[in-house]
Amino acid sequence: MANLRAGLIGLGMMGRHHARVLDSLEGVDLVAVADPGGDRFGAAPSYPVLRSVEELISCGLDYCMVAVPTGSHEEVALALASAGVHALVEKPLSHDVDSATRIAEAFETENLVGGVGHIERYNASLQQARMRVENGDLGEIFQISTRRQGPFPGRIADVGVVKDLGTHDIDITSWISGQEYKAVSSQTVHKSGRDHEDLVAILGSMSRGAVTSHLVNWLSPLKERTIAITGERGTFVADTLTADLTYFANGKVQTMWDEISRFRGVSEGDVVRYAFPKPEPLRVEHENFRDAILGKQNDIVSFRRGLKTVQVAEAVLESANQGVTVSIQSPPHVG
Known part of the structure; x- marks a missing residue:
C-alpha cells in the first residue's frame, strides 16, 4: 500500500x-x-x-x-x-x-x-489516568482540578489564555471523566496590556455530578501542568511536564504516633508512582x-468534539465578562 x-x-x-x-x-x-x-x-x-x-x-x-x-x-x-x-x-x-x-x-x-x-490527550500520564478511571480504579469521580501556568508566550497574538491554554484542560476534563460541562463560572485578569485575558480561574459542574476547577495563566514564572482527579477511592495526580502519574490512596492505616499525625493526618494510604512507557505525545x-x-x-479528537470545547471556552469568557454562571447546551453529534 x-x-x-x-x-x-x-x-x-x-x-x-x-x-x-x-x-x-x-x-x-x-x-x-x-x-x-x-x-x-x-x-x-x-x-x-x-x-x-x-x-x-x-x-x-x-x-x-x-x-x-x-x-x-x-x-x-x-x-x-x-x-x-x-x-x-x-x-x-x-x-x-x-x-x-x-x-x-x-x-x-x-x-x-x-x-x-x-x-x-496523548500524554502518557493522561492516557494512563483515563484508562484507570475507565477501569473504575477511583470509583465515582468527585472532582478534577487542573493548574496550567507559566510565562507569557510571545507567539500568541490572536486569542487569550482561555482559548490557547484553557482549551487543553476543558478537553482533558471531559475526556477523562466521560462527562460534559453543564455550567461554568469564571474570573479573568488582563495584565499584559493586550486585548485578551492573561489569567482565568474557572469553576465548572459536569453532567454526572463531578466538579471541576481550572487555574490557567501566562503571568507566572513557574511552569506548571498538573491535573488532580479525585474519586471515592483516592486521587490521581498527573504531571504532563514529566508524564508522571501518582496515585494517592485514601487513608486506611491509623497513625499511632501523635507527632506524625499532626502533619499527615489521623490515617495514611499508599502512594504509588506508576511506571509505564512515555512516547512523545505529538x-x-x-x-x-x-x-x-x-x-x-x-x-x-473529532471536529465535533473540538467544537464542543470551543463552546465551553466561549461560555467561560461570557461568564467572566457578565459576572454570571453560564449554562452550556450540548451541540448535536458530539463525538
Whole structure:
C-alpha cells in the first residue's frame, strides 16, 4: 500500500515540530510545506516552502496538518474540505463557535476525516489516568482540578489564555471523566496590556455530578501542568511536564504516633508512582490521525468534539465578562 501524502501549512513554533514528526512518520510521506512567512525556524530545509493552501493542495495531498494562527483556521480548513483533503487542525478548532461549526459541517458534508490537535490527550500520564478511571480504579469521580501556568508566550497574538491554554484542560476534563460541562463560572485578569485575558480561574459542574476547577495563566514564572482527579477511592495526580502519574490512596492505616499525625493526618494510604512507557505525545497524535484516515482503530479528537470545547471556552469568557454562571447546551453529534 502506498504511503499517505501529507502536507503541512504553518511553520511557526508548533509547525516546526509537526514537520519533524511528519518527516519521519511511518506510512506517511511529507510532500510539501507552506507558510507565507517562509521557514524562519528551518523546520523543513529539504522542502520548497509554498505560499498558500491552494499551492499546497495542488501537490496532490491525502491530508494536511494545519498549524496556522487560530484566526486563519477556518479559511484554510474550508479550502481543504472543498478539495477533498483530510485535515488535522491545531487546537482550538477555531476562534469562535460559528467558525468551528462551519468547519465541522464542511468536513461532514464531504465525508472527510477531521481531527483537532489537543496534544495533551496523548500524554502518557493522561492516557494512563483515563484508562484507570475507565477501569473504575477511583470509583465515582468527585472532582478534577487542573493548574496550567507559566510565562507569557510571545507567539500568541490572536486569542487569550482561555482559548490557547484553557482549551487543553476543558478537553482533558471531559475526556477523562466521560462527562460534559453543564455550567461554568469564571474570573479573568488582563495584565499584559493586550486585548485578551492573561489569567482565568474557572469553576465548572459536569453532567454526572463531578466538579471541576481550572487555574490557567501566562503571568507566572513557574511552569506548571498538573491535573488532580479525585474519586471515592483516592486521587490521581498527573504531571504532563514529566508524564508522571501518582496515585494517592485514601487513608486506611491509623497513625499511632501523635507527632506524625499532626502533619499527615489521623490515617495514611499508599502512594504509588506508576511506571509505564512515555512516547512523545505529538508522535502519538499523528499516528492516531494517520490510522483514522486508514480506517484503523484510533483515538482522535473529532471536529465535533473540538467544537464542543470551543463552546465551553466561549461560555467561560461570557461568564467572566457578565459576572454570571453560564449554562452550556450540548451541540448535536458530539463525538
